[in-house]
Each structure stands twice: as structure tokens, then as C-alpha cells.
């Protein structure tokens with residue numbers, strides 16, 4: 176009710192014009208900036224990418240587009256590079272989980288009772304990575320992890336351990352990128368979990384204490400269920416965006432290598448499009464990613480609706 | 488069932504004192520109501536007994552065992568919160584049975600107990616619902632059930648009825664009274680509603696500013712308030728107060744030289760400032776010429792159906808008198824008289840009640 180009334184108000188002047196009989200323009204006017212932005216920057220490119228995925232083209236305006244039907248898809252699905260990229264995408268997502276959900280959740284719950292200066296120290300520590308620009312973070316990590324002079328390897332050396340080529344060794348590069356992506360995320364997730372945890376009505380916890388629940392039981396039976404909407408939200412964000420978040424670090428630090436060990440679907444389609452200028456492949460890879468993640472998003476949303484508890 | 492002993496209990500939040508030296512003994516099976524204005528420390532006192540609030544100094548003992556350092560769950564107390572605090576993600580039966588689940592009671596036994604409690608409270612048909620799907624009264628009942636199921640030694644209530652409408656409040660009040668009679672558990676009930684306090688209490692504790700003002704049966708406290716604060720706080724409409732000064736004979740003289748109770752003598756030094764208190768219902772309507780009568784000018788009459796409230800002034804002071812509906816409001820100038828047995832007198836200096844010499848002789 177209130178919405179319709181709110182948007183109708185300014186139409187008074189417009190309705191007086193004979194040229195616009197009953198058409199209620201005002202709501203569309205208000206929506207226009209958002210709608211136009213979404214259409215121009217999301218849906219039009221999506222449709223265009225969908226079209227391009229059936230063509231072979233090298234992005235030069237002068238060169239002809241050649242219709243190839245489903246050949247791009249057929250080719251991609253048999254390409255080992257694509258399989259590796261899809262597998263890596265899954266590894267990125269799974270690898271991010273501990274740092275985007277599990278550790279922040281634990282940190283938020285176990286630091287809730289911190290008071291005074293300790294609280295500020297911990298907050299600063301946990302939130303600093305969040306405010307550093309991704310490219311800066313990538314460069315700082317490249318220095319830290321440098322095989323010859325990086326602090327981490329120097330430390331390993333003094334401990335009598337082997338030096339590790341964090342970004343050069345195919346066995347470590349993927350894990351390193353996941354770590355950097357996750358390190359950047361922990362602050363954000365902890366912030367969200369802390370806020371959600373702090374907004375749990377303290378009398379639920381008091382009631383549980385009166386019922387004889389221990390600290391652990393209170394976390395298991397009261398806090399976690401009441402935090403479940405936030406847990407689901409962050410899990411969903413990790414699944415949907417986790418692999419995208421690592422793009423900057425792949426691009427700056429490894430370029431997908433060594434031996435393609437750090438390539439994921441987003442880097443691959445970017446590489447096809449703007450590296451080798453094969454727009455057809457790039458678009459087809461994009462469509463595959465889009466279809467996959469749409470299905471996952473749909474599933475996640477349904478799950479969220481079923482699991483969330485409404486507190487009143 | 489248990490007895491509770493509280494001695495010189497203090498609570499300080501940072502620098503603000505909330506409870507300032509409370510001593511109280513509660514017998515087994517007693518229903519004690521703590522009454523006081525907002526912010527006087529009632530909840531704080533209750534939460535210290537429950538174990539939800541740290542004790543700054545003093546002792547809380549249940550059945551002669553000091554429980555200061557015991558976890559709330561180990562004290563054998565159950566609490567009904569003002570906002571009920573039902574777990575929103577659990578069904579009614581899970582809410583009621585949570586304490587048993589935590590205690591590791593087997594499922595079958597748990598279900599059996601839940602059913603018994605639910606039947607007692609008329610909740611059988613709601614067991615699968617979530618708290619959000621219940622009305623206020625039903626939630627209140629679930630909160631009661633959750634408190635009852637462990638057969639606690641002590642029931643603690645923190646204004647459990649204040650979120651209900653007037654009718655439901657009366658109904659739940661009677662229900663709590665009935666349950667107390669059936670279960671016989673020691674109960675402490677915090678409220679700022681006088682009616683609740685008067686009707687529920689075996690013993691009433693009136694608190695003010697973190698201290699106990701008076702302890703006694705509701706009747707004792709209503710009839711012989713020990714201080715100006717208690718006299719003013721209890722009763723509706725509130726007690727009338729007339730400032731007066733004690734003369735050389737020990738009699739009270741108020742403004743204009745009127746003596747409202749000419750035959751009473753107090754053992755107070757001449758010149759002592761006092762306040763005479765009288766409940767509106769105790770005032771008698773008399774002619775202006777009667778001895779000790781105070782001329783009364785009516786300003787407004789409120790008809791409450793069962794009685795009339797006459798609001799007006801006496802010697803420039805506000806005063807309220809209550810008349811039964813049957814009695815006509817006089818249409819000629821009249822006065823009010825304070826019967827000797829209805830006089831309360833308080834020393835202005837400290838608010839203490841002082842009984843007249845003659846009355847003390849009678850008692």
C-alpha cells in the first residue's frame with residue numbers, strides 16, 4: 176500500500192496533462208536509472224555474448240563474423256584446458272570456504288566477549304586486509320612470497336625448511352592464490368558474522384543459560400541456528416563469486432600459470448576474449464559459466480528460503 | 488522447593504549502584520512479589536538470584552547453600568522473561584523441552600513430560616508451532632511451560648504479564664496463582680503493577696532506589712505503610728498528603744491553623760515538620776462546621792462505574808475523595824473528615840512513619 180501511494184504522489188502534475196491519459200509514468204521514471212544501467216551493462220552484453228557464442232570472430236571491426244553453430248561449444252567441452260579450468264573453479268570455491276565462512280564464523284563467535292582495547296586490536300587486525308586495494312595486496316604478497324628474497328622463504332630458510340616457489344611451483348600456486356583471495360575476504364565475512372551475532376537477542380542466550388545449556392550447547396543450539404541466514408548468504412556468495420574474486424590475483428600474479436595450474440573459468444574466458452581474441456570461444460565459455468552459476472544460484476536461493484528462521 | 492536467603496547484596500554497574508544492600512529471607516513455598524518504580528533495581532536483584540548478573544558484594548543462598556559462583560543452570564531456578572525469550576527457531580515442544588534435552592533426558596521421557604506440562608497449560612494443540620505463530624497469551628504460557636518442566640526449586644518472574652492486554656493479564660494472573668497453589672514452588676515475582684502485587688503476593692517487598700523500603704503482607708503494607716514513599720507508591724488513586732507542623736501539645740496543625748485530627752498526639756518535638764496522609768477512600772463527607780473538618784472544593788468528578796472520584800482542593804492543596812456510586816455527591820458546600828483510624832503521619836525529615844500516642848496505646 177504505502178509503496179503505491181509513495182510513487183503516485185508526484186504524478187499529480189503529470190496526470191493533469193491530456194497527452195498522458197492513464198499511463199502512470201512516475202514509477203518508471205524513478206526506476207529508469209537502475210533499469211537502463213542493468214539493461215545496458217548486463218542484459219544487452221549477455222544477449223550479444225549469446226549471439227557471439229555461435230560465431231567465429233577476432234574482434235576486428237573489419238573482419239567478417241562467420242556463423243559456426245554449436246561448434247564453439249563442442250570444441251570447448253572437449254578442450255582439456257577447459258576441463259582444468261572448471262576443476263580449478265571448483266577448487267577455488269571449496270578452498271575459499273574455510274576463509275570466507277568457517278574461520279570468520281568462529282572468530283566472530285569466540286571474540287564476542289572481548290572488551291575495551293583488545294576488541295579494537297583484534298578488529299583492526301582482522302579488517303585491515305579488507306581495505307587494501309586488491310592489486311596492492313597482490314603486489315605485497317608477491318614480494319612476501321618471492322622465491323629468492325621473500326620474507327616467507329627467508330623464514331622457511333631459517334627454520335631449516337626448503338624454499339617454496341609459491342607462485343612458480345604448479346603444486347603450490349593454486350593454494351597460494353586461494354590463500355590470498357581468502358585473506359582478503361576474512362575481514363568482510365567476520366564483519367558480517369559479528370554484526371549478525373551481536374544482533375542476536377541476549378535474552379535467548381540467558382534463557383538457554385537458565386535451561387542449563389553449556390557454552391558449547393548455546394553456540395550449537397542457539398547461536399548457529401540464529402546465524403544460519405548469514406551463514407547461507409556468505410556460503411552462497413562464496414559459491415557464486417569466489418572464483419571471480421580471485422581474478423585480480425591470477426591476472427597480476429600468475430597469468431593463469433604455471434602450466435595453467437591457476438586458471439579458472441573466468442580467467443579462461445577473459446584470456447580467450449582479450450588474450451587470443453577468439454570472441455566465439457570466449458562467449459561460449461561465458462555462456463557455460465552463466466548457465467552453471469544461474470542453476471547454482473537458483474538452488475541456493477531455494478535453500479535459503481527453506482532454512483532461514485525469522486526472529487521477531 | 489527451597490528457601491532463599493539474601494544478605495547485604497550489592498550491585499554496581501561501573502559507577503552506578505543498582506542494588507544497594509538488600510537483606511531478604513524467603514521461606515519455602517512462599518510467593519514473594521517485588522514491587523517498585525522503574526529503575527529501582529528489581530530486575531537486577533532478580534537476575535542476581537538467577538545467576539545472570541554478577542554479584543558485586545553480598546550473598547545469595549538457596550537452601551542454605553551459597554550460590555554466588557554457581558552457573559544459572561545449576562541453581563535450580565527457572566525464569567520467565569518479560570519478552571518471553573522463546574527460541575524463535577524451535578517449535579513449542581522443543582522450547583519447552585530444551586532444558587531436558589540439554590540435561591540428556593531420553594526422548595521418550597522428554598516427550599511424556601512435555602505433553603504433561605502442555606496439557607496443564609492448555610498448549611496441547613500448539614506443540615508443533617513456532618513462537619512466531621502464537622498469540623501473546625500463548626507465548627506467555629509456553630514461557631511458563633519452559634520454566635515448569637524441570638520442576639525448579641525456585642520460579643523467577645520478571646514482569647511476565649506486562650506485554651498482555653488487561654483482560655489476558657487478569658486471566659494469566661489467576662493462572663499463575665493456581666499453578667503456584669498446585670506446584671507450591673517458591674516464587675519471586677517482579678512487577679511495577681500494584682494490582683498484580685496485591686493479589687499475587689504472600690509477602691510483598693517494596694523497593695526504591697536499590698533498597699528495600701518495606702516487607703510485609705500486602706494488607707500490612709497497604710494499611711500501615713512504613714514510609715512516605717510506600718504510602719505514596721501504593722494505592723490508586725494515591726494517598727492524599729497534607730503538610731503540617733507539630734505544636735507544643737504534640738498535635739498536628741496545618742495551614743490556616745486547621746487541626747485535621749484534633750485528638751491525636753504524637754511524640755515529636757514541637758515544630759517538627761510532618762505530612763498527614765489519608766487514603767481517598769477513607770475520607771468522610773461531613774458538614775463544614777464539624778470538628779476537625781477540612782473544607783473541600785470539588786473541581787471534577789470522575790465516575791468509574793463502581794465509585795466516584797472527587798478531585799478538588801482543601802486549604803489550597805489537591806485532594807481526592809472516593810465515594811461509592813450509591814452515595815450522592817453533595818451539591819452544597821461540604822468538608823471532609825479524616826477518621827482517627829485512617830491517619831498516617833510521616834516525618835518530613837526522613838519520611839518515616841510515626842504513630843500517634845493514643846493509637847499506639849490501643850495497638
Ligand SMILES: Nc1ncnc2c1ncn2[C@@H]1O[C@H](COP(=O)(O)OP(=O)(O)OP(=O)(O)O)[C@@H](O)[C@H]1O
Pocket residue numbers: 500503504505523524525526527528529530531532679
Ligand atoms: N547493564 C547495565 N549497565 C548499566 N546500568 C544498568 C544496567 N542494567 C541496569 N542498569 C541500571 O540499574 C538500575 C536498575 O535497573 P533494573 O533493570 O534493575 O530496574 P527495574 O527496577 O527492573 O526497572 P523496570 O521496572 O523499568 O524494569 C537502573 O538505574 C539501570 O539504569
Ligand SMILES: [Mg+2]
Pocket residue numbers: 529530531645
Ligand atoms: Mg526490570
